[in-house]
Amino acid sequence: MTAIQKPLAVITGAASGIGAGLVGEALIRGYRVLASDVDGDALAAAWGGAADIATQVTDVTDADQVAALADTAFGMADQVALLCNNAGVMKTGFLWDFSLDDWRWMTGVNYWGVVHGIHHFVPRMIDAKQPAHIVNTCSIAGLTVTPNSGIYGATKQAVTAITEGLLYELRYFKAPIGVSALCPGPIKTRIADWDRYGKADEGEHAAYGQARLQNLIKDEGMSPEDLARITFDGVAEGRFWILPHDHFKGALTARYQSIMNESNPSFRSLVEGE
16 A cells, blocks of 8 residues: 655745744644755755755745756645745845845845746646645735835735735636735844845944844744744634734734825834834
8 A cells, every 4th residue: 555645845945944943843734845945054954864854955036946946846746735935035224225236135035036936836736736825924024114124025015915916816716725925023033144145234224223133033033933833823724814923913003094094104113012
């Protein structure tokens, strides 16, 4: 008798942070995992040789590399049961102070990484005609606007729009594929340590934003493991919106009420509740 294979999860940005949390929870939930990351050494250190895990170095900004990841995945299984377009990067600063390289870097990973994932995976997931689910990491920045992180917010709001549109389109085609927008606040990750990518800060505003973000993550960040449990619970329940930080909803309500009232926006901190 042939053993029943475990469902396959594909997770990008899987070497650390949120991605590593998602990999760990996927294993607990009975998946086998194809874990990818641009950092091959970190990927091997995190998951090399682990049971039920295959790894593949992937730069999600490169469409051909994401296509190769999809080829590997569909060589492992008839269906990708769970696709987590999770890879993301961030840098703080004022919009006019960012270099064009910063713009290209963040849009390349955060926006084009998701676009490449959708382009190369979703048609094959539809053709498989088997149940599946897609989780895009949108961030709370995909629902609100915070000064000093304009590029990051722009990319994440674009991903939120793409994710909601994907939900409607898959429903239209009656594809058995669920979609979730994962919108966390601060998580204990190294997302604020952009120096490791050779992305130096330009000016005091960027340095202040980095220090503040690092402190916020240290003091208030949720663990990647807790976030992953919340995420997989949301997937199991078929929820589109996954907002792990309930206390941010007041700021979201204020923003959308301003839109409905057509009143000029007034920044309300997600942290202090101002």
